[in-house]
Amino acid sequence: MYALTLTAELNGVTNLRPKDTAETPFWYTFTVQCTSCRETHANPIAVSRFEVNELSGSRGEANFVWKCKNCKRESSCSIKTSPKPYEQKEPPASQTIVEFDCRGLEFTSFSPEGEWLAEGLESGTKFEGIDSLQEGEWFDYDEKANDEFMPVNPRPMLQGLVNKEIEVRLKWGDTCYKGVLVSIDSYMNVQLTNAQEFIDQKFVSDLGQILIRCNNVLWIKGVNQGENADVKMKD
Template sequence: MKLALYFKADLENVTNLAPTADKEWHFKIECSSCHEVDDNWISFNSEELHDVTGSRGQANLVMKCKFCKREATAQFETSAKMTPISESGQFQKLATFDVRGLELVKFSPRESWTVKGLESNTVFDDVDLTEGEWAEYDEEAGEPVGISNFEVEFRKIK
């Protein structure tokens, strides 16, 4: 199954919110077999590949459900490039995943984001959304910049 992660946030004087290339993505995961949701945040990134048991394939995440022991995988869709978030307050597709044996049910944005000043094009490359918002001052533009009120949703893609 393919799942798209949609992201919405209020952008104040910034644009092009995007994850860094080596970002660790943190999710709550539900097993598709037993429907249990793991209490722990599970993280993976688009750079690492792991072998899938009994297959020649690889995935960014290969894990066994701690409840029913079934193997599940998640893979970043490389054909669906990550699109920087540029529209304030509107859902936009951020990333697409091919998931098997699991569903991504919650996303924690945490650290490793970049954003660009709307007026100055100043790049802020260490944006941390762990607390749900980020604020800074753009010296070149002489104005405050920030990100707040983020929301995410997952949509199944056919």
């Protein structure tokens, strides 16, 4: 038996889960390996709890049936129950989403592609069409709660600001930096050149080239782009 577990930092939402019904089945995407010869399937496979395939030799049915090209052994996988919602907790904790009864194969990696659902923590607002978990990040606006929660995935905006002047506000001390964005890395750490430091909107000093760790950042915007360009970042 294998369990798909999830650890997520949820801000303002709870009950994160795959949209998985008979009308709109969720396809759980994995890479798989044969437990007999250790051969890994060349391409990712997808398993749905609503698809049924026959096992050879009249041995019953399974949601996924695979015959290893290397050792010719037949393997199978079935999903026994519907997915369990991931509940908001502080601090975030690993929770089981769904379990798989695997025979002769094992999963080596999971890709969260597909549509996910969530609910507003206080408002109960229903959020559908969450399809950006492959990036590991998602945000939306809860009109009932009048609150924007978990603004994540700022990378596309930041990439568009490379070689342009930006303003970076820190989480504390009324401190911000202005300078030209040189680069960002995969962790969203920000490199500036011609940087200047401001505290409480007052100029403090010229710093030249600096690196700002992502977990220190409250928001980032292009200079002269206004408040609507703000992108908050969470550590």
